[in-house]
Amino acid sequence: MTQIITTISEMRAQVHAWRNAGECVGLVPTMGYLHEGHKSLIERSVADNDRTVVSVFVNPTQFGPNEDLESYPRDLDRDVALVTHAGADVVFHPEPEEMYFPDRSTTVHVEGLGNELCGKSRPIHFDGVCLVVSKLLNITTPDRAYFGQKDAQQLLIVRRMVRDLSIGTDIVGCPIVREPDGLAKSSRNTYLSPAERAAAVVLSRSLACGRAVVESGERSAEAVRAAIRAELATEPLAEPEYVEVVDTNTVSPVDVIAGEVLVAIAVRIGTTRLIDNFFFDPAA
């Protein structure tokens, strides 16, 4: 059975003991309610490292005032069972009061990379992510930390932060895990009614259309976006929030696909906001 640690000091002591034994450490940061996507990250970490920590922390600082912090799904027992099965050593599960002082005053901000895509509708989100990821990396000082590519903008921002702050952790991005029909695994999929669940497949289907266009040699970002939008328009329950093609270094929209790009969408299905994406490099 995986050990559950709830305090920063115990977590540090455990990592210290592993380090003293010459063991390397992987971290999989999560907000819990784990699914196959998280499981793939944990299994990758278990394969790469002597020890794996899975943090389960619904981080309040990355939720806006009108977002789903309170309703975000939680099930620690189920999470611990999944983590145990996947072979990780520790679930780090601090309370918000353990992580944040009432008079906390430090912010970590990555300028520019959070302006587009999800940053437009979630203005404080990535600062909250940077803060909690900084803390988790400082507490567990892992050799490697594993992030899903589904949260692609998060992955790019965390990579930039780790580079700029000289954090000694290798950030490993892992492929999106999907349901059999193509829907990207997400804890928020549980919000969907059966009809919405059926409709949600339009995200991956529309991205497949966009990918077909770019893989056919088309280099106009607008042509790719148009193909995705056209497919999204076939689903009455889908309300697109954005359909964008951005440079992976700057996370700024491009007109022409000349270097590696991230093609990313956010779509509301009923009241549930879902995201999906793919990376494309014309030189690859």
Place this chain on the structure above:
Amino acid sequence: MTQIITTISEMRAQVHAWRNAGECVGLVPTMGYLHEGHKSLIERSVADNDRTVVSVFVNPTQFGPNEDLESYPRDLDRDVALVTHAGADVVFHPEPEEMYFPDRSTTVHVEGLGNELCGKSRPIHFDGVCLVVSKLLNITTPDRAYFGQKDAQQLLIVRRMVRDLSIGTDIVGCPIVREPDGLAKSSRNTYLSPAERAAAVVLSRSLACGRAVVESGERSAEAVRAAIRAELATEPLAEPEYVEVVDTNTVSPVDVIAGEVLVAIAVRIGTTRLIDNFFFDPAA
């Protein structure tokens, strides 16, 4: 002879080797041109830790556009000799290009604590300090890092940052080291002409007046400030920039001295800006 390391990767590898040997590490971050004040920090670190790293890096991001980045005194050979004599193991001396990417985009900001005192005339200074200290702590992952109390606001901000980001380093504040006449040691003292050097003693003399007032039982911050200002006024070459009494948690001015305070001054002597301070706790 102390080893000189100029790259982040070599510095990490050296710390890694020490850690694998079970050794603990102290860091003394400096901008070089070392004096007795730095030496006291290094000696303290050498006494407390198996290994000591002294970083010598004139950090461009903490200098404003009209400040003395270019003219800041530098003498690496002399610094290495002093560090060797003090018993440290490594001088970490990266070039600015090694520390900062041209497209760096991450900022670390401590809200509120940098608004008063030196933050008023040096608006970007403490963000630059937080950035470079974050990086140095991430590169050397020390058990302890040593900061002089002369830069008191810096010490309070770094402590807050380290607390808020859960950085696993103990921040050790060390007493101000002074010339025989009372002038606080500073690399910037070299800017002073002989007449200015004689005048500069008014900083510590005025603080002694303030300290006498508060130690006599006076709890009005204005009375303490007035005593300091009166003494500063006796020196024609001294132009006070600020004379403040601030809460050590918030770095905000207080009217009544009820908890621990920092009594801090900044004074221009000719074109040279000097700072000095003392801490006072009525409960101590």
